[in-house]
Structure formats: C-alpha cells, structure tokens
Amino acid sequence: MPLMIRPILIHPDPRLKKPCEPVSALTPEIEALGRDMLETMYDAPGIGLAAPQVGVMKRVIVMDCIKDGPPEPMVLINPSVTWSSEDQNTYEEGCLSIPEQYADVKRPAAVKVTWLGLDGEIHDRDFAGLWATCVQHEIDHLDGKLFIDYLGPLKRQMITRKMEKLKRERARGI
Ligand code: K2U
Ligand code: ZN
Numbered sequence: 001m002p003l004m005i006r007p008i009l010i011h012p013d014p015r016l017k018k019p020c021e022p023v024s025a026l027t028p029e030i031e032a033l034g035r036d037m038l039e040t041m042y043d044a045p046g047i048g049l050a051a052p053q054v055g056v057m058k059r060v061i062v063m064d065c066i067k068d069g070p071p072e073p074m075v076l077i078n079p080s081v082t083w084s085s086e087d088q089n090t091y092e093e094g095c096l097s098i099p100e101q102y103a104d105v106k107r108p109a110a111v112k113v114t115w116l117g118l119d120g121e122i123h124d125r126d127f128a129g130l131w132a133t134c135v136q137h138e139i140d141h142l143d144g145k146l147f148i149d150y151l152g153p154l155k156r157q158m159i160t161r162k163m164e165k166l167k168r169e170r171a172r173g174i
Pocket of ligand 1 (some may be wrong): 045046047048049085091092093094095096097132133134136138139
C-alpha cells in the first residue's frame with residue numbers, strides 16, 4: 001500500500017474532541033496508518049501526531065524523538081501514562097490542528113509510558129523534556145483534549161474564533 005500524506009483536521013472539529021477507541025488487533029491497516037501518520041508528521045513538519053488529527057478515531061500516536069542522533073520514528077498503539085513526576089515543566093506548545101497558535105502549558109516534567117509496538121511487543125519508556133511534553137500532548141489528543149483546554153476561557157475562545165476564520169478563508173480558497 002503506497003504511503004499517503006493525510007489531511008490534518010483543523011480545530012474546531014468534533015472528531016478532535018471525541019475519545020478514541022483502543023486498537024484491538026495489529027492489522028496491516030493499523031501498520032499502514034502508522035506509516036501514513038509518520039509521513040504526514042514529517043511533511044507538516046511536526047514531532048508528533050495523533051490518529052484523530054487525521055480523522056481516524058483510534059488510539060495510535062506517532063513521534064520522532066529527534067535527539068542529537070539519527071531520527072527515531074515511533075508508532076505507539078494504545079499508549080498510556082503509568083507514572084508522572086511531581087515536578088512540572090512549562091512549554092510553549094503548538095498543535096498541527098491549531099496552526100500558528102502557541103501558549104504556555106504546564107505538564108509533569110517526566111512520564112513513564114507503556115504501549116503496544118508494531119512489533120507486537122509491549123514497550124515501556126521514560127520520557128523527559130520536550131519528549132515528555134510531546135507524548136502527553138499526543139495522548140491528550142486520544143482523549144479528545146487539546147492544549148487550548150488548559151488555557152483560560154477567553155484565550156481559548158479567541159484561538160477558536162481565529163481558527164473558524166481560517167477555515168472560512170480556506171473554504172473560499174484564500
Ligand atoms: O500533536 C500535534 O499537533 C503535533 C505537535 C506536537 C507537540 C506539541 C507541543 C510540544 C511538543 C510537540 C506539534 O505541532 S509538532 C511541532 C513542534 C515541533 C518542534 C517542537 C515543538 C512542536
Ligand atoms: Zn496537537
């Protein structure tokens with residue numbers, strides 16, 4: 001199946017607010033979804049992407065924990081946080097579904113995540129720094145939560161209004 005760059009949904013969209021279904025079995029379709037999501041993420045460009053952002057309501061996220069070494073594309077199926085640190089980190093987050101909008105979000109500085117890999121194995125890993133922020137941002141997407149949900153109502157409303165305007169302009173081909 002050829003790789004596909006899938007369109008990324010823009011907020012507000014009901015599919016970005018719905019909780020996603022766990023993946024019940026590793027199928028060729030799930031594998032193709034993971035590869036397409038990585039392709040779509042690199043094209044954006046981004047360092048993370050969640051399946052609902054491409055309209056697939058399944059608990060699948062992709063990340064590329066680019067450190068100093070070579071790229072490390074990851075596909076995490078049914079990811080869950082099993083531990084999070086007391087200390088928090090504030091990071092100016094963005095979102096591929098809320099383009100050009102950034103705001104400070106506070107999250108646990110380190111998390112332990114467990115997930116099913118495309119290799120059929122259960123994986124466990126500690127994430128810190130930007131990767132902790134990214135993996136929590138992506139897992140939030142699977143629960144229908146966006147980074148703007150951590151902001152005050154006025155800032156969230158302002159960003160939502162901007163996105164509604166952007167979508168109207170895109171619809172008119174501007
Ligand atoms: O889920 C997404 O929308 C992709 C997000 C992931 C992310 C958000 C906040 C902080 C870290 C990751 C981003 O748009 S990916 C773009 C990006 C690139 C480098 C650093 C931070 C964000
Ligand atoms: Zn996002």
